[in-house]
Amino acid sequence: MKFLCKNTFVGCKKENKGDVVLIGLPYDGTESFRRGTAKGPEFVRFYSDSIETFSYVNDIDIKNFKILDLGNVIFKIKKPDKVVNDIYKTAEYIINRKKLPLYIGGEHLITYPIVKKYYEKYKDLNVLYFDAHADFRDNYDGNKLSHAAVARRIFEFLGSKKLYMFGIRSFEKSEYQYMKSKQIFIDTKFKKFNSVIKSIKQKPVYITIDMDVFDPSCMQAVGNPEAGGIFYDFFVNVILHGFLKLKNIVAIDVVEYSPNLDCSGSSGIFTAKIIRELLPVLNKNVKKR
Numbered sequence: 001m002k003f004l005c006k007n008t009f010v011g012c013k014k015e016n017k018g019d020v021v022l023i024g025l026p027y028d029g030t031e032s033f034r035r036g037t038a039k040g041p042e043f044v045r046f047y048s049d050s051i052e053t054f055s056y057v058n059d060i061d062i063k064n065f066k067i068l069d070l071g072n073v074i075f076k077i078k079k080p081d082k083v084v085n086d087i088y089k090t091a092e093y094i095i096n097r098k099k100l101p102l103y104i105g106g107e108h109l110i111t112y113p114i115v116k117k118y119y120e121k122y123k124d125l126n127v128l129y130f131d132a133h134a135d136f137r138d139n140y141d142g143n144k145l146s147h148a149a150v151a152r153r154i155f156e157f158l159g160s161k162k163l164y165m166f167g168i169r170s171f172e173k174s175e176y177q178y179m180k181s182k183q184i185f186i187d188t189k190f191k192k193f194n195s196v197i198k199s200i201k202q203k204p205v206y207i208t209i210d211m212d213v214f215d216p217s218c219m220q221a222v223g224n225p226e227a228g229g230i231f232y233d234f235f236v237n238v239i240l241h242g243f244l245k246l247k248n249i250v251a252i253d254v255v256e257y258s259p260n261l262d263c264s265g266s267s268g269i270f271t272a273k274i275i276r277e278l279l280p281v282l283n284k285n286v287k288k289r
Contacts, residue, residue: 007045008069009275011053011062018068019286020279021099023090025106026072027083028258031147034223036258041072041104043259044275047268051276057236058280065283068099080145084113091117091251100282102275105255107223108135108147111208115154118250122204125250126162127154128196130239131210132226133170134186136179147256160184164196167213170226190230190238197242207243207252211271221258221267232270240277249285252278 009022024041031037054061073090075083091114094101103114108131119125135151138144144153155163164185171179179186187193212222215229230239243249257271 007042009045009067009272010048010051011276011279012067012069018066019100020065020067020282021094021101022067022069022104022275023094023101024072024104025087025090025110025253027075027078027087027106027110029078029080029083029107029109031107031223034258034261036221036260037105037107037223037256039259040106040255040257040271043262043268044104044257044272045069047265048272048276050265050269051273053276055277055280057240057277060280060283062276062279062283065280065286067279067283080109080143084109084145088113088117090114094251095121100249100286101251102278102282103251103253103255104275105253105257108150108208108210108255109145110255111253112145112150112153114251114253115206115208116157118204118206119158122250124162124203125158126200126203126205127158127164128205128207129154129163129165130167130208130213131165132167132212132229133210133224134165134168134172134175134179136175136184137172138178155182155184164200166190166193167230169228170224190234193238193242197245201245202247204248204250205246206250209252209254209274210256211254211267211274212256214270219267219270221260221262222256223258223261232273235274236277240281243278243281244284246285249282252282254278 140146216225
């Protein structure tokens, strides 16, 4: 794979070592409202300069363990099918090198080919899906490879028993009816979050976080903001605490931050801080292997 790195997430190394890796996937070709997430990886790295490498939540400095920032994948052809194939190959590249990755989007479509590749390796893979939107359209404007259809594409091979959708609070009517008919797990208020964590504690787990799962009052720079989301304290006190109980996280992605909508830079700083708190979670899983 070809990677381009203009700068590095603070606390990560540029040299070729590290069990935990960061990879940028700068694509926003199917977004349904406001575009701009292709610049997400670049600006997350830029804004990481504003935060400390020490996490008081995890009581650890990310400089104290090996993290490699590989930079951004270069997409020569930006048609959705070509991009999906490039991302699938990127996931294969990472898996073959036995690294634990955190993928930075880019729009949520990037999650589909990554999960597909990890499912080929881990047939008992479970997916924790954090989002404001269901992403369960069969297609959007005729396009089945859309960020509005990514969860539907994942469901088609993963099934309903291993897909856990949290924070969802926006549905198109037929989409909602379809999800109900297929018994898709939806927990808008996280009432079953801890029980889910307990049930999949020993299983391989993929985590995808769309930044619009957060309330727009603290995370404004997303393409489709939706009122009623979670806040930072809930993330670190409940969600992050749950992640730390999982024994086999295979990968994480953070998607849908749009720098062009971020007048103050606060959303970029917020996203960088979320990533900083996730890196020790991945590092803990390195030690469990």
